[in-house]
Amino acid sequence: MKQEIISRVIQGDRDAFRSLYDEYFDYAMRTAMLVTKHGERAKDAVQETFLRVYRNIWQYDSSKPFKPWLYCILLRECYRVMEREKKVVPLAGELELERVGVEPKLPDTSLDVYDALQSLPDMYRIPLILKYLHDYSEKEIAETLELNVNTLKSRLLKGREKMRDRLGGEPHGSKA
Structure with a gap:
């Protein structure tokens, strides 16, 4: 179709x-x-x-x-x-305009996750978005971002670690 x-x-x-x-x-x-x-x-x-x-x-x-x-x-x-x-230099005293347009529709329970994701640097945030929100394979993400697959895997791992740290989680496999 x-x-x-x-x-x-x-x-x-x-x-x-x-x-x-x-x-x-x-x-x-x-x-x-x-x-x-x-x-x-x-x-x-x-x-x-x-x-x-x-x-x-x-x-x-x-x-x-x-x-x-x-x-x-x-x-x-x-x-x-x-x-x-x-490259745009804001004018002194300029007020930030309210966001106009489409806001992501997330349930209230996802706001912490959304904030944590948005706080990540692009090099970690974008691969995580592609992998976990859009279900792309690692190969597809690597091709899209023009990265080596191993570099992508490293960024996904570090991105998940940074998300865990921001959300106050424990390292995988740790015992409380």
Whole structure:
């Protein structure tokens, strides 16, 4: 079904692109919120991602799953938006605007986990998001992030350790 929609998008069918957009928008927005930690930046990254997908869909290799290809573009856009924002100097006394847009829908019991995850450096946070929230395989994550699989495994391990420390957990296998 997706391959049929993608073929129609390649041929210029805007309705097919709209259905692809509708199918992946929520996924992309939640992911962008987790990566950028900011509503407006996430919106910018998602908008630019779908523009790039539309313009470059002909480069998509239909022998591979679509979602990792989309995710790779989304991550690059999130990084680009975050880099651009680092260069912006805030005005003195400027109040931080309230977040506008889509907030991740998490149950109240997950707020500590969400805060702990958001406090991690990107090099640990993003692999954890891909592995445990999006169920990507380690090989898919390594390809998406352009990392060696062993480097990825190390980052996942350190990321889990940092999460455990932030949540006040005990090292695996320890006895109380």
